[in-house]
Amino acid sequence: MKVLITGIDGYSGWPLALHLMGRNHDVVGLDNFVTRKRVKEVGSWSATPIPPWPKRQAAAEKKFGRLLKFHKGDMDDFAFVRRVLETERPDAIVHLAEQRSAPYSMIDVHHAVRTQADNLTGTLHLLYAMKEVVPEAHLVKMGTMGEYGTPNVDIPEGFFEIDYQGRSDRLPFPRQAGSWYHWSKVFDSGDVMFATKIWNLRSTDVMQGVLYGIRTPEITENALLTRFDFDETWGTALNRFVVEAILGLPITAYGKGDQIRGFIALEDSMQSLRLAIEHPAQAGEYRVFNQFDEAYSVNQLAELVKRVAEERGLHPVIEHPPNPRVEADQHYYHPIHEHLPALGYQRTRALEEVVRELFRDLTKFKRRLAAKRHVVMPTVQWRQADNARDVARRAPPADPGAVPGPSGGTSPPNLPSGPSTTPSSA
């Protein structure tokens, strides 16, 4: 099959490209590289050095002996989106090209507006271009389990049958998101559901849990690495905890730490997306997958990271800074996930084993972590309207070439092997 991946330069877009190429699918990508810019904007970088795009592309083509076509451009430009579909006529489109950070969306009014307006605009452009050019193609749209919030009832896969006041219906499950970013995904879900209905499209809306890990079997050399973000804006709680442990910082479990979320390994997310692609929705079908394996509390993550750190001779303490977010401290959490197993999905990676792997891999990039230790602790407060000054005060966006390594100089950090990082790496 021919698969277009929007946001192919991102954390999951890139390993998805490799995974699909390894399965003999034709992959086409598009990206505008804005995540690289936005991570710089908050003064951070990826722990893993990410080569400039042409090097990534060449490395993938070399590994698989297949073409990896690419279109540089912005989903905000409808003519561009339409032109890509006209040129490529993909069978499936995996739409990952969105602003994906909750704290980034909460920095201030402008980040809120950009997150919601850009995400919504890109999705609408894609839906219209699909309707006009490839109405038979299958859209796999990345959403988030965070759309549902933490209701006091089980969370079904998108829809539920209810009885209310003596009558019954099958209705979309109510959404209660927890950041402007998460709401942007709720809005996308509405637009994708509606477009599918009026235009008879095929769509799968993926309510994905939090991803963990940076390895997939196809990532066999440094030029094929995917990004690993660990700052407070772009890193997940687990990513920050591992990095905090490596850097000798306290592990910062926000609030009481009893908040529970669903998780899935990067590699298993790739398996899930491939299964969705290989088993497309029917014409006119809008289906929802809850894409996660297991739910963990923040404290469970913190304790797991602490335990694995101690195996390695580290001695992190767990701290509980006031929760910068507004979310339920203690809550019921039981989402259903049956659609993917019905397509043959089987979990392959356990959290603890991936955390061990993360410690091994990231220790090699310790100098890159240390150079950004000042952007790991929380700054962006949900209850505050303007966090921009605090973000800038904490960590003025730095010229990566000027960040001193442990030697105090400006030489790039050592890589475990392969090509050295360049100033343009992200």
Added chain:
Amino acid sequence: MKVLITGIDGYSGWPLALHLMGRNHDVVGLDNFVTRKRVKEVGSWSATPIPPWPKRQAAAEKKFGRLLKFHKGDMDDFAFVRRVLETERPDAIVHLAEQRSAPYSMIDVHHAVRTQADNLTGTLHLLYAMKEVVPEAHLVKMGTMGEYGTPNVDIPEGFFEIDYQGRSDRLPFPRQAGSWYHWSKVFDSGDVMFATKIWNLRSTDVMQGVLYGIRTPEITENALLTRFDFDETWGTALNRFVVEAILGLPITAYGKGDQIRGFIALEDSMQSLRLAIEHPAQAGEYRVFNQFDEAYSVNQLAELVKRVAEERGLHPVIEHPPNPRVEADQHYYHPIHEHLPALGYQRTRALEEVVRELFRDLTKFKRRLAAKRHVVMPTVQWRQADNARDVARRAPPADPGAVPGPSGGTSPPNLPSGPSTTPSSA
């Protein structure tokens, strides 16, 4: 109380200003006059000639002997929104400044994006400015009953208590909107609910039914008239039916005509909004009002209009063109509306009496209706991605000064009394 009305130049913004001034509230307005431009864009105009803003403002100030302050500007400009709040420090803000036409949002991809991105951006700007400048003020946000769609169960006011899989919760009622415009209101509801929660704001989200009528007791002269839109893009079904009957066109009840919606008279909507303003939400409270009086099917409206037309010696036929929208033909419809009556709301206007009034009033503007008879019949098709060419082919946006009246000349149509219309009237 001091009340800021965003979108004060619009169909309901203007009579709300008059109603509140008549009740001794201080009224401040803002508008960018974009509705006037957009109605021209589709080749139409208001049946009632609307004077340029300075004349409206002067007429209102003269009538009530009170100042009507005004700020011209765009909600898309955060600095402007913030500056208005800093200057005025209102007690309540009624947010009506949004693109309000479903067919307009369905014209093509650009109208879809503009509708959703602009509506969402204006609301976010207002929420942030409130949080920073007047966190104690009360936001009355105009939504629509169309957010809910037509579920097979009763529609509660925003939230419902449910039992699901043996557990229970109070959850937002699921939204299933029927156009990009209606979805934009769903998105606003999410953002207002979330901002209220994280910033402890006060908000009332008004799920309003379809408005009907152009008279309120405060509209005592032509300079105080509100707009009456009747083209396929900006007019409601009822408005189009009345105009079709007056012009000797068939009454066009889309599809089978069994689609049911909730309705409320303009004057009773003003009463409702005033009650919301005078009984503000508590700090941290996000409350939802289903603001309508009675539900009617499209056929009921068509038959009522036909009956009243016949009383006046007209003989319209009812036709059923294919439904350009995608909506349930036949469905259950039972929304609850208890919150407003609990504040003392009492319906004052019956639909039939308002329809008679509309016939009387609009007949005086028959030449303005006749000049735009070509934009009354449906063009914008929900199932089609690009309707822009059809809209332009049907009715190239005309220079209103050049539209011939019944005399074949270019003189402005006669008004029943008061100042004559000008080329800049909308």
